[in-house]
Amino acid sequence: MCAEKNLQRQAFDALDAFRIEIPSWGFANTGTRFGKFVQAAAASSIEEKFSDASEIQRLTGATPTMALHVLWDLPHALDDVEKVQALETEYGIRAGSINPNLFQNQEYKFGSLCNPSAEVRAAALEHMMVSVQIAGALGSRDVSLWLPDGSNYPGTQNMRKRIGWLEEALQQTHAALAPGQRLLVEYKPFEPAFYHTDIADWGMALHLAQVAGPQARVLVDTGHHYQGQNIEQLVAWLIHTGMLGGFHFNDRRYADDDLTLGSIDPYQIFRIFHEILLAETEGKALDVAFMIDQSHNLKGKMEAMVQTVCTAQELWLKAALVDHELLAIRQESCDLVGAEEEFRVAFWRDVRPLIAEWRLSKSLPENPLEEIRTNGYVERITKERAGRASAVSSYA
Numbered sequence: 497m498c499a500e501k502n503l504q505r506q507a508f509d510a511l512d513a514f515r516i517e518i519p520s521w522g523f524a525n526t527g528t529r530f531g532k533f534v535q536a537a538a539a540s541s542i543e544e545k546f547s548d549a550s551e552i553q554r555l556t557g558a559t560p561t562m563a564l565h566v567l568w569d570l571p572h573a574l575d576d577v578e579k580v581q582a583l584e585t586e587y588g589i590r591a592g593s594i595n596p597n598l599f600q601n602q603e604y605k606f607g608s609l610c611n612p613s614a615e616v617r618a619a620a621l622e623h624m625m626v627s628v629q630i631a632g633a634l635g636s637r638d639v640s641l642w643l644p645d646g647s648n649y650p651g652t653q654n655m656r657k658r659i660g661w662l663e664e665a666l667q668q669t670h671a672a673l674a675p676g677q678r679l680l681v682e683y684k685p686f687e688p689a690f691y692h693t694d695i696a697d698w699g700m701a702l703h704l705a706q707v708a709g710p711q712a713r714v715l716v717d718t719g720h721h722y723q724g725q726n727i728e729q730l731v732a733w734l735i736h737t738g739m740l741g742g743f744h745f746n747d748r749r750y751a752d753d754d755l756t757l758g759s760i761d762p763y764q765i766f767r768i769f770h771e772i773l774l775a776e777t778e779g780k781a782l783d784v785a786f787m788i789d790q791s792h793n794l795k796g797k798m799e800a801m802v803q804t805v806c807t808a809q810e811l812w813l814k815a816a817l818v819d820h821e822l823l824a825i826r827q828e829s830c831d832l833v834g835a836e837e838e839f840r841v842a843f844w845r846d847v848r849p850l851i852a853e854w855r856l857s858k859s860l861p862e863n864p865l866e867e868i869r870t871n872g873y874v875e876r877i878t879k880e881r882a883g884r885a886s887a888v889s890s891y892a
């Protein structure tokens with residue numbers, strides 16, 4: 497009985513501590529380069545995105561903030577701040593990380609912060625500055641940069657010159673941060689550029705964050721690695737160096753597929769969570785932002801988002817129930833099977849009943865996925881939003 501109570505206490509504490517940010521772009525119509533299958537229920541305005549986010553929060557209790565993409569959500573930049581603030585109050589959702597957009601303007605054809613043209617670099621830097629100001633005005637802690645820059649053909653760009661430009665731009669951006677704000681640097685091995693990408697991996701991101709200044713950290717997007725990369729190991733390195741800032745969670749089969757978190761390899765997410773929880777139990781003060789970076793084209797967007805949050809909670813709780821003391825004993829005595837079994841037992845534990853108890857204790861629906869499939873919200877927004885001429889994409 498006592499063991500059962502302890503387990504419940506431990507589980508409830510872990511779930512209370514778990515928060516994951518949802519992306520505004522996860523509610524909008526998006527597509528692949530081959531085409532777009534629009535969904536009538538997709539959000540086409542910032543109001544609709546806030547409404548959808550607040551429904552996800554109402555059902556899961558784990559998503560109080562929504563990541564915003566400047567160009568898509570605040571097309572008038574600082575002039576849109578008041579509108580966003582009003583929506584925050586109306587829907588009970590706070591603006592989360594602010595994502596500059598350096599990948600859509602025509603002028604960025606050959607790069608943004610790394611463009612050989614000083615004029616284009618200056619325009620890109622100005623967008624970074626505006627993004628920092630927007631974050632400041634909204635009280636958002638993180639400005640989260642993903643840089644699409646790179647080149648497609650060998651010999652066409654001077655890679656070291658571009659490193660220098662990037663270092664300078666990130667230092668200047670960092671200088672504009674208020675105390676408490678952070679600059680997160682995301683990396684990606686390829687796409688849209690296929691020969692070289694200016695921030696291609698965690699080593700480059702780590703260097704740039706260190707050069708930028710003390711408030712810069714690395715952001716790990718789980719979809720942005722080569723096949724076979726041991727992501728939890730690089731997470732361990734980033735924890736060790738104090739440079740882990742946040743995650744963009746999604747899953748993939750091949751590249752940046754943006755599939756539902758845990759749909760292909762849930763064990764990998766479990767192992768990543770384990771590294772974080774282990775460091776926390778060792779007393780390391782981590783401040784890691786968990787965010788979802790997915791935009792679903794085939795699955796219903798609301799369902800997919802709820803499914804993602806619930807999966808994240810399950811994997812987080814599984815990892816939180818690893819017996820760290822026992823694991824350390826097994827590791828120290830090189831009991832390979834014993835140590836591995838500590839992982840496997842935790843991973844295969846069915847934590848859903850514990851999560852259901854936690855939800856009931858918070859007056860949340862016991863099964864949020866069932867709830868979103870039956871509670872009428874999707875039907876209502878489908879009706880309201882259908883037929884509207886503007887079933888447009890945020891990418892449009």
Ligand code: PSV
Nearest residue numbers: 521595642682717744752789
């Ligand atoms: C780029 O692939 C990325 O992961 C960046 O985080 C962008 O902000 C996001 O996707 C846009 O969908």
Ligand code: MN
Nearest residue numbers: 642717744789
């Ligand atoms: Mn990302």
